[in-house]
Amino acid sequence: MFLIAGAGLLAGCSNSSAQNHPSPSGPSSAPPSSAPPSSAPPPSGTPSSDTPSSAAPSVTTPPTVTSPAPSTSPTVGLPAVRSWAPGPGEIEPEVKRLAVAAVVKLLQPNGARAVVEVIDAQYGGILSDSASVLVPCRVYSIRANRLISGGTTVDVRLSRSPQGTWRVTATHPAQPGAPVASLSAAARQVLASEQISLPPASAADIRSGQVHDSVLTTMLELAKTYRIGISVIRSGHPIDVFGTDRPSDHPRGRAFDTWQINGRAVVSPSTPRSLVTSYMRTAESLGSYNVGGPYQLSGTAFFSDRTHHDHVHAGFRS
Missing domain, CATH: 3.10.450.50 (Nuclear Transport Factor 2; Chain: A,)
Incomplete structure (x- = not known):
């Protein structure tokens, strides 16, 4: 089930049309002629000698009308x-x-x-x-x-x-589920935060109401110090810890993965180690019982393996 265009994801385009409004000239009356009669036929619109000037016919110029330009819409292109x-x-x-x-x-x-x-x-x-x-x-x-x-x-x-x-x-x-009618305050704040970058499936996870507030409040606290790029929350993750029969915290809405911190990819060798380790320790201090990443830190909450060399995992018991 793909996520195609949810609330807030639709970007519309505007149609514009150029139209010239017609500005016809009104009828105009030629003044009566004061020239003496002539043997030549009078010019069109000029009264003859036996036509009283007060009854002189008027010359009407047909109005000039500019046709409206056809309505056009700019062609929308892919980014x-x-x-x-x-x-x-x-x-x-x-x-x-x-x-x-x-x-x-x-x-x-x-x-x-x-x-x-x-x-x-x-x-x-x-x-x-x-x-x-x-x-x-x-x-x-x-x-x-x-x-x-x-x-x-x-x-x-x-x-x-x-x-x-x-x-x-x-x-x-991913199969994030349908959005719920009412979200927690923490969920609304995460969705609105400019410090937290959410991929479409993770945003839909939050809108589905299936992400625990322990995850959401931790994200909000981390966002006070870091700009964070989330990769996975609930949907799109293996049901069990890969290669085992142990249930993962992700499908239960009790974990999130971070692939980017302050615009730097966790996997990149150029990302300072201190940035990643301080982020891991902060996640643990905010209540995560299971913090994985590219570096093995001291403490029972921390772990590292090949799977977690490219992101920071933070799991919660509730």
């Missing part, structure tokens, strides 16, 4: 988006490259007036012979000369052959 490519610091970059290509093909069929913007590609799990790549993205399309903005997050599953070749085996688009 230019940057192609996603794995950068330095990635583990198994070919896995992510294959996953992103599969998502773009899934959401942008041949011939459709649509373009896919990949926000990020993070691991939902990476093992020696299998992987889950979570791809949050926006989708722009043209309908009735309007630009429609939507998107989804796709959980792409891959497997590795004995020869070492990776291939895509399945794609699972």
Whole structure:
């Protein structure tokens, strides 16, 4: 189920038309002639000698009318988006490259007036012979000369052959659920925050009312110090912790993943380690019992592994 154009995601275009209003000249009367009679026939509109001047016919100039210009609407075009490519610091970059290509093909069929913007590609799990790549993205399309903005997050599953070749085996688009009529104050604040960047599926998760306030209030507190880019909250994440039978906190609305802090990707080697570790410690101080990231910190709440080298995970018990 893809997220196509929800409330607040529709960008309309305006139709403009240029119209020249007709300004006809009114009828005008030629003055009576004072010239003496002539043997030549009088000019049209000039009274003859036997026509009283008071009854002289008038000369009427037909009004000049400018036809209105046809109404025109500017043709709406698709925005230019940057192609996603794995950068330095990635583990198994070919896995992510294959996953992103599969998502773009899934959401942008041949011939459709649509373009896919990949926000990020993070691991939902990476093992020696299998992987889950979570791809949050926006989708722009043209309908009735309007630009429609939507998107989804796709959980792409891959497997590795004995020869070492990776291939895509399945794609699972997010299913965030229908929006609820009433949201908590924290939910409304997160959706309105300029410090928190939400992909479409995560915003829909919040609108569905299925995200716990512990997650939302932590985001709001972090946003007082950091600009944060969220990759996944609830939908689009594996049901179980990848490679295990332990339920993940994400589908229960009790976790969120951060792929970007202050405009810097967690996975990038150029992102200061201190920025990531301070963010992890702040998340723990705000109530997260399970904080994962690229660095192993001291304390029972922290963990690090290959899956979490590209994002910070924060989980909550309630």
